[in-house]
Amino acid sequence: MLGPTEAKRILEAALLASPEPVPLADLRRLFDGQIGADTIRRLLEELRAEWAERAVELVQLAGGWRFQTRREFLPFLARLHPEKPPRYSRAVLETLAIIAYRQPVTRGDIEEIRGVSVSAQILQTLEARGWIDVVGHRETPGRPALYGTTTRFLDDLGLRSLEELPPLEEVARTLELEAAATQPAAEAPADARPVGAE
């Protein structure tokens, strides 16, 4: 028969080797059912206490018990396993750009500029982020909502005002320069761009 210390070490090893929560019933299988559920629960509580001072903790979840790193150590651990920073899709960024540069605009305006339909989800994403909101309605059939950017948007991008966004003439000019560089012979207006970008 196993002593409690050895049983605890086995429980510990089994839980450390499993990234998924392990149900109590599975933990009992470790000992062929020779150790009762109550005893195992007590050993788990002891284990939890033993780990109290460490960067990893033993927690009980709906699916069972598991070891997990403590949240406050994530900044360190994240350096080891950097997550790729999430990125917005091109559709979201273009929509945001249109709202920022052309506000107040309706969804129809955005669609006209983008040349494709704009899903409600895109606008919801930006609204949920607190970067755009409805600033009014246009008095046309359907009274479409007019979107504008918020103070939060400026704060999050580190801008004091929209004027600090790159001026559009400059944007257009770089585009022209680029087009000229790639098509030196022909007159290469920025709008004579290859199709297929849609």
Next chain:
Amino acid sequence: MLGPTEAKRILEAALLASPEPVPLADLRRLFDGQIGADTIRRLLEELRAEWAERAVELVQLAGGWRFQTRREFLPFLARLHPEKPPRYSRAVLETLAIIAYRQPVTRGDIEEIRGVSVSAQILQTLEARGWIDVVGHRETPGRPALYGTTTRFLDDLGLRSLEELPPLEEVARTLELEAAATQPAAEAPADARPVGAE
């Protein structure tokens, strides 16, 4: 600045969270390079000692440091892992041994040593396990692939380098052949030179 205890707890958490061995260079990243390699090595040794009495041990492998369960606890832990890993056939194991001890070798070299043809499936089995890969091609007609073992192979078998492979056994220690007079090292060169080249 972190104290050594906290640094150790962070190292421990990072290693416990990684099923792959973590190289020392990556461990240094945990602390933004603020803690020197020597200090980390010392902390790792302390950690290893702290874990000496448990069912999990900290080991140094070819690919870095890893926590793993101790072999003697397999009878318990296997009850939680009902899916049995493959037992490799003699053909697979002999092929693996030849690649490990004689690398880099071509499939032809392996066939020459084993005296039978080696099926593509055997090599695929070992490649799929991540234990061997193609390290180059021999510049002979057909440019056959040269196989070698991977870091993963060493890691999975608990080795730090190929030098830690079990030493080859010399079954016959002395050459009593008449040929011994003219080829005193007839046995030794077989270890050093690529086989199958004759």
Next chain:
Amino acid sequence: MTSAAPVARLYGAPIETLPPDLYIPPDALEVMLEAFQGPLDLLLYLIRRQNMNILDIPMAPLTRQYLDYVELMRRRNLELAAEYLVMAAILMEIKSRMLLPRPPATEAEETADPRAELVRRLLEYEKMKLAARKLDELPQLGRDLFAVAVAVEREAVVRLPQVHARDLAEAWRALLARARLRAHHTVTREALSVREYMSRILRSLRVHRVLEFAELFDPARGIAVLVVTFLALLELAREALVEITQSGAFAPIYVRLADARSH
């Protein structure tokens, strides 16, 4: 550990040794023959079983036993790899060369034992065979031990995409390139701030419903802002987003949202 390897497994039980003669129970024989990895493996078995000196192989008995086994395999309709027949030819060739009288040892090369190459191959194969067993005895990840992998608690931190001003410029650039906007939408720096104030006015009108014209202006912010606010108001009126009303000359001017009536 020398030659104690099980030569075969019969119903899972290792067969360590075989009867010295060739008689083997038929079932066992089949299992055993199939267990040989090839002619070298079979030869090694015969040599080790007979305690032959591998460095001084008696070619005649070895060849005879080998051929007996090959014949047995054939009779049992076991699939016989071509390598077994090639090896039979090699053995017979060596045996016949051994029978030839040795020429006087003038040149070292010519004294080479005809068995040398076979012995080299047997020794090399045997080494690899033992090495394979030793590799299999090493503790293996997933079979004998498991890697530790505790969960990394990161769900709590929802990471939102970062956007920089240049991302928006880039997005706009892509739009320009695609939609031939350049000619139609020349937006000046001033116009942009006008647009910002258009949103600002609309937003405050949503709160206050109706504002007096003067309330929209904050003289403390300087003339530029006053002008921009005024331009924004004109633009809003032009786009019919606000209504500007005045009951009479010099009466207060009121600004309300064009859609305020529906509220």
